[in-house]
Amino acid sequence: MERRTADRLLRARAQAIGGRGRETTVAAALNRVLAVQAQDLAAAALGLRARVAALTADDVRRATDVERTAVRGWFMRGTLQLVSAADARWLLGLFGPVYLALGARRLRELGLDEALCERAARLMVRAIDGEGPLTRAELTERLTALGVEPKGQSAFHLIRRTALSGLICHGPQRAGETTFVLLDDWVPDPGPLPFAGVAAETELARRYRAAHGPSDAVDFAHWSGLRAGTCKKAWAAAGETPAGDAEGIPRGDVRLLPAYDNYLLGYRRRELSVPVEHERRVWPGGGVIRPTVVVDGWTVGTWSGGRRGGAPVVEPFPGSGPFDDATAAGIARESADIARFSGVYNTSHTLSTPDLRPPGFVTGP
Numbered sequence: 001m002e003r004r005t006a007d008r009l010l011r012a013r014a015q016a017i018g019g020r021g022r023e024t025t026v027a028a029a030l031n032r033v034l035a036v037q038a039q040d041l042a043a044a045a046l047g048l049r050a051r052v053a054a055l056t057a058d059d060v061r062r063a064t065d066v067e068r069t070a071v072r073g074w075f076m077r078g079t080l081q082l083v084s085a086a087d088a089r090w091l092l093g094l095f096g097p098v099y100l101a102l103g104a105r106r107l108r109e110l111g112l113d114e115a116l117c118e119r120a121a122r123l124m125v126r127a128i129d130g131e132g133p134l135t136r137a138e139l140t141e142r143l144t145a146l147g148v149e150p151k152g153q154s155a156f157h158l159i160r161r162t163a164l165s166g167l168i169c170h171g172p173q174r175a176g177e178t179t180f181v182l183l184d185d186w187v188p189d190p191g192p193l194p195f196a197g198v199a200a201e202t203e204l205a206r207r208y209r210a211a212h213g214p215s216d217a218v219d220f221a222h223w224s225g226l227r228a229g230t231c232k233k234a235w236a237a238a239g240e241t242p243a244g245d246a247e248g249i250p251r252g253d254v255r256l257l258p259a260y261d262n263y264l265l266g267y268r269r270r271e272l273s274v275p276v277e278h279e280r281r282v283w284p285g286g287g288v289i290r291p292t293v294v295v296d297g298w299t300v301g302t303w304s305g306g307r308r309g310g311a312p313v314v315e316p317f318p319g320s321g322p323f324d325d326a327t328a329a330g331i332a333r334e335s336a337d338i339a340r341f342s343g344v345y346n347t348s349h350t351l352s353t354p355d356l357r358p359p360g361f362v363t364g365p
């Protein structure tokens with residue numbers, strides 16, 4: 001088997017989007033992939049759907065809001081991620097100081113000095129402690145008592161700073177809005193962190209390698225947002241990972257991945273996941289990463305819709321022709337599964353683009 005094809009199959013299997021393997025719970029999926037990008041919480045839920053068999057939106061909501069086995073916070077690259085509650089504290093211990101330091105300049109630019117930041121943190125902690133979970137809008141309203149402008153970015157950066165400091169975290173949804181809770185109430189402190197400092201960096205490299213391999217230290221730096229030198233040392237300390245065998249991995253696994261999926265964010269280079277000539281279809285600019293159709297980890301098109309009961313609208317890459325029968329059938333199954341996941345499944349859900357690729361079409365490089 002050609003090396004690039006083998007690497008792609010191994011990556012897809014590691015990310016639970018290939019090899020016809022899925023996890024059985026949200027917790028198992030997060031333990032396997034470490035984190036799911038969660039700037040868009042609905043997209044994060046769909047990312048879990050692609051990796052967990054028979055998952056429903058209610059299952060995701062139960063994990064985040066009731067069981068508290070999944071926690072949303074600012075971790076890798078300083079962006080919102082959904083991680084296992086068991087990993088949340090040591091990841092915050094690793095990334096919190098990094099992004100507090102990087103965010104200090106922006107706070108000063110907004111006219112928020114250290115004294116005001118500390119007063120704001122105390123005010124938010126008291127408000128949540130006394131009133132229960134509060135939304136961003138509600139915290140913003142409380143912050144006006146300190147002279148913080150209700151419009152603009154000041155309140156957001158103060159909330160983020162308080163979360164990165166380990167005082168508050170994302171809590172349950174209320175009427176479709178995220179609330180914030182006290183971290184110690186939501187994720188009780190189990191005692192000493194299992195990993196800290198260099199040990200945390202090494203563990204992060206080990207977990208990344210298991211969830212994204214084959215990969216290298218440059219990929220790890222791109223995904224984590226940590227300094228290149230730090231990543232190089234952590235990568236070496238994590239030790240070698242035995243080379244995987246791609247020969248026995250089942251082929252023809254079709255998945256509809258959501259916008260901003262980890263699989264498309266996890267590597268410095270893209271040629272193993274997306275045809276070079278179609279990169280702009282997936283990354284159109286402005287930080288956008290579109291939902292994609294992947295076959296054994298190879299992107300063959302994009303899709304849209306599917307959130308309010310309508311069937312996903314699938315678009316093959318221009319010039320690639322209609323999908324072959326097996327891919328079309330896989331897309332139809334995934335389309336129906338997205339409807340089922342959202343609780344709106346009915347027999348009218350059909351593939352929006354039923355055309356078939358010509359015989360002999362190859363879905364990989």
